[in-house]
Amino acid sequence: xxxxxxxxxxxxxxxxxxxxxxxxxxxxxxxxxxxxxxxxxxxxxxxxxxxxxxxxxxxxxxxxxxxxxxxxxxxxxxxxxxxxxxxxxxxxxxxxxxxxxxxxxxxxxxxxxxxxxxxxxxxxxxxxxxxxxxxxxxxxxxxxxxxxxxxxxxxxxxxxxxxxxxxxxxxxxxxxxxxxxxxxxxxxxxxxxxxxxxxxxxxxxxxxxxxxxxxxxxxxxxxxxxxxxxxxxxxxxxxxxxxxxxxxxxxxxxxxxxxxxxxxxxxxxxxxxxxxxxxxxxxxxxxxxxxxxxxxxxxxxxxxxxxxxxxxxxxxxxxxxxxxxxxxxxxxxxxxxxxxxxxxxxxxxxxxxxxxxxxxxxxxxxxxxxxxxxxxxxxxxxxxxxxxxxxxxxxxxxxx
Amino acid sequence: xxxxxxxxxxxxxxxxxxxxxxxxxxxxxxxxxxxxxxxxxxxxxxxxxxxxxxxxxxxxxxxxxxxxxxxxxxxxxxxxxxxxxxxxxxxxxxxxxxxxxxxxxxxxxxxxxxxxxxxxxxxxxxxxxxxxxxxxxxxxxxxxxxxxxxxxxxxxxxxxxxxxxxxxxxxxxxxxxxxxxxxxxxxxxxxxxxxxxxxxxxxxxxxxxxxxxxxxxxxxxxxxxxxxxxxxxxxxxxxxxxxxxxxxxxxxxxxxxxxxxxxxxxxxxxxxxxxxxxxxxxxxxxxxxx
Numbered sequence: 001x002x003x004x005x006x007x008x009x010x011x012x013x014x015x016x017x018x019x020x021x022x023x024x025x026x027x028x029x030x031x032x033x034x035x036x037x038x039x040x041x042x043x044x045x046x047x048x049x050x051x052x053x054x055x056x057x058x059x060x061x062x063x064x065x066x067x068x069x070x071x072x073x074x075x076x077x078x079x080x081x082x083x084x085x086x087x088x089x090x091x092x093x094x095x096x097x098x099x100x101x102x103x104x105x106x107x108x109x110x111x112x113x114x115x116x117x118x119x120x121x122x123x124x125x126x127x128x129x130x131x132x133x134x135x136x137x138x139x140x141x142x143x144x145x146x147x148x149x150x151x152x153x154x155x156x157x158x159x160x161x162x163x164x165x166x167x168x169x170x171x172x173x174x175x176x177x178x179x180x181x182x183x184x185x186x187x188x189x190x191x192x193x194x195x196x197x198x199x200x201x202x203x204x205x206x207x208x209x210x211x212x213x214x215x216x217x218x219x220x221x222x223x224x225x226x227x228x229x230x231x232x233x234x235x236x237x238x239x240x241x242x243x244x245x246x247x248x249x250x251x252x253x254x255x256x257x258x259x260x261x262x263x264x265x266x267x268x269x270x271x272x273x274x275x276x277x278x279x280x281x282x283x284x285x286x287x288x289x290x291x292x293x294x295x296x297x298x299x300x301x302x303x304x305x306x307x308x309x310x311x312x313x314x315x316x317x318x319x320x321x322x323x324x325x326x327x328x329x330x331x332x333x334x335x336x337x338x339x340x341x342x343x344x345x346x347x348x349x350x351x352x353x354x355x356x357x358x359x360x361x362x363x364x365x366x367x368x369x370x371x372x373x374x375x376x377x378x379x380x381x382x383x384x385x386x387x388x389x390x391x392x393x394x395x396x397x398x399x400x
Numbered sequence: 401x402x403x404x405x406x407x408x409x410x411x412x413x414x415x416x417x418x419x420x421x422x423x424x425x426x427x428x429x430x431x432x433x434x435x436x437x438x439x440x441x442x443x444x445x446x447x448x449x450x451x452x453x454x455x456x457x458x459x460x461x462x463x464x465x466x467x468x469x470x471x472x473x474x475x476x477x478x479x480x481x482x483x484x485x486x487x488x489x490x491x492x493x494x495x496x497x498x499x500x501x502x503x504x505x506x507x508x509x510x511x512x513x514x515x516x517x518x519x520x521x522x523x524x525x526x527x528x529x530x531x532x533x534x535x536x537x538x539x540x541x542x543x544x545x546x547x548x549x550x551x552x553x554x555x556x557x558x559x560x561x562x563x564x565x566x567x568x569x570x571x572x573x574x575x576x577x578x579x580x581x582x583x584x585x586x587x588x589x590x591x592x593x594x595x596x597x598x599x600x601x602x603x604x605x606x607x608x609x610x611x612x613x614x615x616x617x618x619x620x621x622x623x624x625x626x627x628x629x630x631x632x633x634x635x636x637x638x639x640x641x642x643x644x645x646x647x648x649x650x651x652x653x654x655x656x657x658x659x660x661x662x663x664x665x666x667x668x669x670x671x672x673x674x675x676x677x678x679x680x681x682x683x684x685x686x687x688x689x690x
Contacts, residue, residue: 085519212664221410241615249530
C-alpha cells in the first residue's frame with residue numbers, strides 16, 4: 001500500500017472522529033451489558049430464537065420504562081451469543097461475553113449447554129440465570145453464581161406423574177399400559193429411566209421403552225412397534241422435529257392410543273405444531289413450562305411475541321421473566337458488580353414475572369416455588385388442564 | 401414376538417426406502433464402473449441437490465416432483481462440467497488423483513452449504529407428505545411409493561440408454577477398455593464427463609424424490625452415501641442390477657434392524673452386511689470371481 005496525502009488525511013479524520021466518540025456516548029444514559037446465550041443455529045435453533053425473542057421483549061420493555069433507575073437510568077444492552085446447539089459453543093460464547101464485560105448471563109436452553117456455560121461463567125463470578133435447562137444437576141453443583149427460575153426435572157416429573165394419575169382416575173382408569181418413546185440424549189434417556197422407575201409404582205404397566213436418535217429422518221419403525229404393542233398411553237420425550245414426525249406418522253398409520261401424554265416435550269405445547277398439523281396435534285397432553293394466563297402482563301407479552309407472525313412458545317415467557325428477574329436484582333444491587341448482583345439474586349423475592357410461580361425464593365440457586373402446568377391441545381388451541389386453580393378447560397381423556 | 405402384519409409393514413417400508421437407496425447407489429456404481437474411481441463428492445452432491453429442491457420449493461413454490469424436470473438436466477450439466485474441466489484436468493491422468501480431487505470437492509461443497517445455509521436442519525412441507533395408499537393391511541406412504549416406482553423407472557431408462565444408444569455403447573466400451581475405445585475414435589474425456597453427469601443427474605432425481613419425506617442439513621447426504629457404498633459393494637462394483645438388488649436388501653435390513661434393535665441401532669445391520677460381504681464375497685452379489 002502506498003502512502004498518499006489523501007490517505008493520510010483520511011486516516012487523520014477517522015482518528016479524530018473516533019477520539020470524539022466517547023464524549024457522545026457519555027452524553028446518553030449509561031449502558032449495562034447483559035449476556036443472552038441461546039442456540040440459534042443447529043438442532044435447537046427454533047427454541048433458541050424464541051428464547052432470544054423473550055429476552056428482547058423484556059430488555060425493550062425495561063429500557064422503555066427508564067432502564068435501571070438505581071444506576072441513573074442505565075439502559076440494558078444485549079450481548080448475544082449463539083450456543084450453536086452444543087456445550088462447546090456455549091462455553092466459548094461465555095468467554096466472549098466475559099471479554100465484553102457483561103454483568104450477568106441469561107439463557108442456555110438445553111441442559112448440557114446450561115451445565116457447561118454456567119460452570120464457565122462461575123470462573124469469572126458472572127451470575128448465570130438458567131432459562132429452561134431442567135437437569136437437576138444444574139443446581140446441585142454448589143455453584144454460587146447459578147440460578148434457575150423455572151422448575152427442575154424432579155419437580156416437573158413428580159407433578160406430571162401425579163397429574164397423570166389424577167386425570168386417569170377421574171376418567172375411570174381407562175389407561176393401564178404405556179409405551180415410552182424417547183430421544184437417546186441426556187434429556188430423553190433421563191426421562192425414560194425415571195418413568196420406568198415411577199410408573200409401575202402408580203399402577204401402570206410399561207410395555208416397552210423405545211429410543212431414537214436426534215435428528216431422526218423416519219419414525220415408521222417406532223410407529224409400527226407402537227401399533228403392535230397397542231398401548232393405552234404413549235409417553236414421548238423428544239425434541240420438536242422428532243415428536244412432530246412421530247405424531248404425524250401415528251396419524252398416517254391410523255394408530256390412535258387413548259392418550260398421548262408428553263412430559264417436557266418440545267412440540268406438544270407449541271403453537272407452531274398446533275397451527276401447522278392440527279389433526280396430528282389434537283388432544284395431545286403435555287406437562288411443561290407455561291406462562292400464567294391469569295396475569296394481565298402475559299397477554300401483553302404474548303401480543304408482542306406474536307406481532308411478527310411468530311408462535312407462542314414457553315421459551316419466550318421464561319426468558320422474558322428471567323431477564324426481568326435479573327433487572328430487578330441489578331436494580332436492588334444498585335451496581336453491575338457481579339458479586340453484588342449474585343447476592344441480590346440469592347435474596348430475590350421477585351414476583352412481577354409471568355410464570356405461575358408466586359414470589360421467587362432461591363434455595364441453592366433453585367426457585368422453590370417453580371411449578372409446571374398441564375396443557376392439552378383442544379380443537380386448535382392449547383388449553384391449561386391442570387392445576388385446577390387456573391385451568392381453562394377440562395381434560396379430554398380417553399381420546400378414543 | 402411381533403405380529404406378522406407389523407413385520408410385513410416394516411419389510412414394505414424397507415423396500416420402498418431401498419428403491420431410493422438403489423438410485424443413489426446407481427450413480428456411484430456407474431461412475432465407478434466407467435472411471436474406476438470412487439466419487440467421494442457423491443454425498444455432498446446429493447446434499448447440494450437436496451438444497452436445490454428446498455430453494456425451488458421455498459423461493460418459487462415449485463413442487464419437488466416437478467423440479468425434477470429442471471434439476472436433473474442442471475445437475476447433469478454441472479456433473480459434466482466438473483468432470484470435464486475440473487476433475488479431469490486436475491487428475492493428470494492418474495486415478496488416485498481423481499480420488500483426492502473428489503474428496504476436496506466434497507469438502508468445498510459441504511462447507512459452502514454450511515456457510516450459505518448454516519447447520520440448521522430443514523425440511524419442506526407438501527400436502528401429500530403424509531398421504532397413504534392402502535394395499536391390503538399395509539398403509540404405504542405415498543411419497544415413498546412414488547420414489548420407489550420412479551427409482552426403478554430411472555434404472556430402466558438408464559439400462560436402455562446403456563444398451564441401445566451410441567453414447568451408451570461408448571460408455572460400455574470405455575468401461576471395458578478405454579485405450580481400445582479411444583483407438584476406435586471414442587472421445588474418452590467426453591464419455592467420462594457424460595458418465596459423471598449421469599451420476600449427478602441420478603442424485604438430483606433422488607433428491608427430488610427424497611425431499612417430500614426427508615430433512616436436509618449440510619451433512620445429510622453423507623448418511624445416504626455410507627449406505628450407498630455398502631450397496632455398491634454388496635451388489636458388485638459397477639453393476640446396475642447389483643445396485644438395484646443391493647438397494648432393496650439394504651433397505652429391508654435397515655428397516656428390520658431398526659424395528660428389532662431400536663431406531664438408535666438401526667444402521668448396525670447395514671454395516672454388519674458391509675463387513676460380511678467384504679470378508680466372504682468381496683466381489684459382491686453379481687461380481688465375477690477373478
